[in-house]
Amino acid sequence: MAGVVRLIDMVxxxxxxxxxxxxxGVALAHMDKVAFLAASRHGRAPFVTAASERIDFAAxxxxxxxxxxxxxxxxxxxxxxxxxxxxxxxxxxxGERRLCTRGRFTLVARGGAATRLPPLAPSPTGSEAEPEGVLVMADMVFPPQTNHYGTLFGGDALRMLGKAAFIASTRDTRKVMVMAASDRVDFATPIHEGEMxxxxxxxxxxxxRSRRVRVELWAEDLLSAARRRAASAEFVMVATAPAHFGK
Known part of the structure; x- marks a missing residue:
C-alpha cells in the first residue's frame, strides 16, 4: 500500500x-531507511531527512x-x-513481539523536484496488514551492492530471496529452519542502484518438517513508480533441532 512500507531484518x-x-544507531538507521522509502513512495520525489523527534527506546x-x-x-x-x-x-x-521504539521523521523534497506533494489519503481500517498468507518486506539497493554496470549483484539478490524464505518459513513453523535446497531461480530484469x-x-x-517457499522480488523506481518483477525463486526449508553441545 502506498505510504506504508515494512522492512524486516535479522539482528x-x-x-x-x-x-x-x-x-x-543501527536501529535508527533502519527507521530512517523505512521513513525514506515510505516518503518516496508517497511523494515520488528525491527526499532527504530534515529532522526527527525525540526517540525513546522502550525495549x-x-x-x-x-x-x-x-x-x-x-x-x-x-x-x-x-x-x-x-x-x-x-x-x-x-513469536513474542514487543515494541522497541517509535519515532517521527520529517523529510523534505529536495530542490524543485516537487511543487506540491499528493495529499494524505485516508486509509481503511486494517489496510496496513500484509496480504493473507504472504510475507511482504522492502529494502533498497545502495552502491556497495552493485556491480560495474550499476545493477544489483546476483549474490545480493539471492541473499534477499533466501532471507525472505527463512523468515516466512520460521514464522509459519516457529522452529529452527535451515535451507535444504534452492530450486529454480529466474532473473528477469536487472535492479538498478537507488531502486526499491x-x-x-x-x-x-x-x-x-519442511516448507517449500516461493519468493518474488520486485523492483520499483521511486520517482516514476514503475514496477517490474525482477526475480523469482523457490526454496526448501527444513526444521532442525537446536544443537546441544556436550550432551
Whole structure:
C-alpha cells in the first residue's frame, strides 16, 4: 500500500553491543531507511531527512531476533511530510513481539523536484496488514551492492530471496529452519542502484518438517513508480533441532 512500507531484518552479532542487544544507531538507521522509502513512495520525489523527534527506546532487540520497522505517512505539507515509524522485535521461536521504539521523521523534497506533494489519503481500517498468507518486506539497493554496470549483484539478490524464505518459513513453523535446497531461480530484469526492492514470500507446500517457499522480488523506481518483477525463486526449508553441545 502506498505510504506504508515494512522492512524486516535479522539482528546479527555484528549489529549488537557487548550486552548482545541491537546498537541504537543501527536501529535508527533502519527507521530512517523505512521513513525514506515510505516518503518516496508517497511523494515520488528525491527526499532527504530534515529532522526527527525525540526517540525513546522502550525495549531492546536481542541477537538472533527479527526486527520489523513499519513506516507510514502521517502528515503531508507542500514540500515536506512526516513519517511515523515503529520498530518491533520478534522472537523467532515463540513469536513474542514487543515494541522497541517509535519515532517521527520529517523529510523534505529536495530542490524543485516537487511543487506540491499528493495529499494524505485516508486509509481503511486494517489496510496496513500484509496480504493473507504472504510475507511482504522492502529494502533498497545502495552502491556497495552493485556491480560495474550499476545493477544489483546476483549474490545480493539471492541473499534477499533466501532471507525472505527463512523468515516466512520460521514464522509459519516457529522452529529452527535451515535451507535444504534452492530450486529454480529466474532473473528477469536487472535492479538498478537507488531502486526499491520488495519481496513477497508465500508458503506453497507444507511437509512434516519442511516448507517449500516461493519468493518474488520486485523492483520499483521511486520517482516514476514503475514496477517490474525482477526475480523469482523457490526454496526448501527444513526444521532442525537446536544443537546441544556436550550432551
Amino acid at each position: 546479527f552479532p555484528g549489529d549488537t553491543n557487548h550486552h548482545g542487544t541491537l546498537f541504537g 531492546p532487540a536481542l541477537k538472533g531476533e527479527l526486527i520489523e520497522a513499519v513506516g507510514r505517512v502521517v502528515r503531508v505539507g507542500t514540500r515536506s511530510l512526516d513519517i511515523e515509524v515503529e520498530l518491533v522485535a520478534e522472537a523467532l521461536l515463540s 526492492v520488495e519481496l513477497a514470500a508465500r508458503i506453497i507446500m507444507r511437509g512434516n
